[in-house]
Amino acid sequence: MERLDSGVDNPLMSLISRGFSGRRGSGDPSRLPPGQYETRDFPVLSAGPTPRVSLDNWTFDIVGAVGQERGWTWNELQELPRELVTRDIHCVTKWSKFDTTWTGVSVDRLLEGVEPAGGFVVAYSDGGYTTNLALEDVTGGKAWVAYEYEGEPVEPEHGGPARLLVPHLYFWKSAKWVRGLKVIEQDSPGFWERNGYNNHGDPWKEERYWGD
Numbered sequence: 001m002e003r004l005d006s007g008v009d010n011p012l013m014s015l016i017s018r019g020f021s022g023r024r025g026s027g028d029p030s031r032l033p034p035g036q037y038e039t040r041d042f043p044v045l046s047a048g049p050t051p052r053v054s055l056d057n058w059t060f061d062i063v064g065a066v067g068q069e070r071g072w073t074w075n076e077l078q079e080l081p082r083e084l085v086t087r088d089i090h091c092v093t094k095w096s097k098f099d100t101t102w103t104g105v106s107v108d109r110l111l112e113g114v115e116p117a118g119g120f121v122v123a124y125s126d127g128g129y130t131t132n133l134a135l136e137d138v139t140g141g142k143a144w145v146a147y148e149y150e151g152e153p154v155e156p157e158h159g160g161p162a163r164l165l166v167p168h169l170y171f172w173k174s175a176k177w178v179r180g181l182k183v184i185e186q187d188s189p190g191f192w193e194r195n196g197y198n199n200h201g202d203p204w205k206e207e208r209y210w211g212d
Helices: 074-079 107-111
Strands: 015-018 044-047 059-064 070-073 083-090 095-106 120-125 130-134 144-149 163-165 178-184
Touching (some): 070 074, 083 144
Antiparallel strands (some): 095 144, 120 130
């Protein structure tokens, strides 16, 4: 089921943050993009309440401007070849976390045989959240649908049962509770991109907000 509107009237008033006690790391500063600091915590930031989803009803779909739409149930997704990836992640709110380890299915694998006819995707999630990305930012080994974090199922507050993982961009692009990708021919801003965040979100260029 596609839900391409956020349903949140005031995103700034709806931001949730918890589980963050401010423990800063002391790792390699060369791994920090401009304006970031390292944390050993994993802050929880969401534009609304955490949805609760039954895996019996969960699906992930690729739709839109494609030669053939595809979809997977939860069990079918688990049967696809999985990858273990370790990446640094960077939040637009200025924290970075080094060496996070995720397990999931690469977006490259999911796009096999789909024949995308557009150069952009909109990731859509339970709860109505959306975010837009260039196709080149989710292909070539750059993005995954992740369902394990540090060897355990991704917790709901961190986007479980599955979240998009696009670690080379600010972490709002790694949509929580992801349910699909819609391929589009012309770029269309997602939830945060319509509400002041940069359309691309490269942390090394500090593309945080409109005009950056």
